[in-house]
Amino acid sequence: MSHQEFRAINFGAGPGCIPDSVLLEAQKELLNFQGCGKSIMEVSHRGKEFEKVIQETKSNLIKVLSIPDDYDILFLQGGASSLFSGIPMNLCESPNDVVDFIVTGAWSKGASTDGKYFCKVNKVADMEPEKFLTVTDPSQWKFSPDSTYIHYCDNETVHGVEMPPSTPDHFPEGRIVVCDMSSNFLSKPVNVSKYDLIFAGAQKNAGISGITIVIIKKSLLTKTKPSVPSVFNFLKKSQNNSLDNTPPTFNIYITGLVLKWIIKEGGLEEMERRSIEKSSNLYKFIDGSNGFYRCGIDAKYRSRMNVVFRIQDGNEQLEEKFVKEASKHNITDIKGHRSVGGLRVSLYNAITVDQTKKLIEFMTSFMNENKQ
Amino acid sequence: MSHQEFRAINFGAGPGCIPDSVLLEAQKELLNFQGCGKSIMEVSHRGKEFEKVIQETKSNLIKVLSIPDDYDILFLQGGASSLFSGIPMNLCESPNDVVDFIVTGAWSKGASTDGKYFCKVNKVADMEPEKFLTVTDPSQWKFSPDSTYIHYCDNETVHGVEMPPSTPDHFPEGRIVVCDMSSNFLSKPVNVSKYDLIFAGAQKNAGISGITIVIIKKSLLTKTKPSVPSVFNFLKKSQNNSLDNTPPTFNIYITGLVLKWIIKEGGLEEMERRSIEKSSNLYKFIDGSNGFYRCGIDAKYRSRMNVVFRIQDGNEQLEEKFVKEASKHNITDIKGHRSVGGLRVSLYNAITVDQTKKLIEFMTSFMNENKQ
Structure with a gap:
């Protein structure tokens, strides 16, 4: 029986389907990663085998997204929604800092709800009264005059709403832009330089659950205070190549295989x-x-x-x-x-x-x- | 070539080796989990396939460790060391709360270092001046008269120091006992009722990196404030069966296979x-x-x-x-x-x-x- 015959046509919202060829590759070397006699699950996160995996994954991500030099890539745990607390903890100086949220569905709403413990929440637009069926015209958006950053969700997985690539063009100039790209990450080219921080859970287009990818402008890293918990301390993760503690090695490996597949496919x-x-x-x-x-x-x-x-x-x-x-x-x-x-x-x-x-x-x- | 021949004898400290039979089982069903046509990596965390995995994993953990009814099991992300911030954030009412740390190696030292942002650190014993080669006699331990909890590490992976099972017997009565069992978890029976909170990264004896297991006395859950970030909000995780956001499904699955192997082996x-x-x-x-x-x-x-x-x-x-x-x-x-x-x-x-x-x-x- 070929693998195609028994495989479901899986339209799940995530954890979602993975290309057959990625699964076949992982399956083939599951007990013997590149001839080292160990599974990729069993190698040290500081050993030469994993070092190669994490570096290749990073450089392939830089390649497919054309990520400029002044950005760093972090591999975190906890899921994208863990950053609804983690981002204001890193970027805000105090809970009095104002953050602008564009609320277009369940996930940007969640970010504004969790954020309230770490910042003052300003809703630039709140589409909940319209049942998240549309988004008000950018000319109507009500930005705070001095927000520390603007948060929006590029694709709302629950409500099926995707923002156009021009979205950040409507933001006040010079504002820090944070974008949750969890569910459309790696589904299209992105002009990374329009953003200061992009984050995405991997389990849609970039791999499996258990790993969150952060693309952050290096200049932002100076904002992180030492009291920010290590699990989402951007500075600590950056200084340690995301290896300050044991990362989810297998999960990063799968993201690496998915990136190779994307490159091969065009x-x-x-x-x-x-x-x-x-x-x-x-x-x-x-x-x-x-x-x-x-x-x-x-x-x-x-x-x-x-x-x-x-x-x-x-x-x-x-x-x-x-x-x-x-x-x-x-x-x-x-x-x-x-x-x-x-x-x-x-x-x-x-x-x-x-x-x-x-x-x-x-x-x-x-x-x-x-x-x- | 049989799998034994090419497999390394892997004495790594973690991520460590996994039983061949666990890897073979995962390999066999990697593209078709129990006939559902999907990989376990591709199933929804809220679907019937994963529901069965997480419930079986929980009940097998209860079985092997004889966990009493008044404890809950949480599956977290971020690694055990993320809880060096997470535990005081959950258990302390304010940063003025005193926590007793027994410092016997790199990991209990790390817990006391990270903890200082969330509590007052009292070192009951600090073995660093002795290069962590021994532990002072419990009769010499200097507990604070009113610590919120006592933290110790049952096995220090870096320094090779393991505490005897009688350790909590030397603590002042009625004190909350928190134990980091990352590197000896599931290597011996444990009298769980001596502890209020046991935590362990899985990548030693319990699976692969990317999942942290918490066994917590249910009465402790009332201490968690809503401002504790969801990534280690014990109450939220407990109320949602660790499914308030997408958990590391594959990693939990591997822990499940390891538990079945432990049961089969005796x-x-x-x-x-x-x-x-x-x-x-x-x-x-x-x-x-x-x-x-x-x-x-x-x-x-x-x-x-x-x-x-x-x-x-x-x-x-x-x-x-x-x-x-x-x-x-x-x-x-x-x-x-x-x-x-x-x-x-x-x-x-x-x-x-x-x-x-x-x-x-x-x-x-x-x-x-x-x-x-």
């Missing part, structure tokens, strides 16, 4: 091309379904990564049947987040254009069989 | 029996080598896990030759920690009695060829 330009093809095909089909399927998100802000939609404007019985029927076609993990219900299809890098076509074929036949 | 009694056999054989050989090899640690406190020794009282040239020659016998990772030099052999659960015998055979022939 880099972030190709990832973006595919993500546009996959998501446009799906949105186009949904919009053309005469309301059988409906995506409520403002077209300008629809996510290429997480497509949220309802059947017959929220027919839960039919949605349940949809999930069940889909599984017979090996299509899995398409339930919406428990906080919003409905359906959600995540189109991360490891999902192919063909797999998305198979989904649309299934959605077509399901519609034909179930529409009144 | 539980912690058998792990202890083996560790005593392995370490006594090695210490006996070292002590009988007429000073060619020498372990400077007070015999009462010698670690079963990490055997530190020198050749000819610190002949670095010969020690280097020893490491090189050992590698020709497939014996690896025996250099001492960079802060102390010399040699260190770690005898974690996955190291067999036979592998230790092979090491002693090599040490014998090396001695015979190199003694004057």
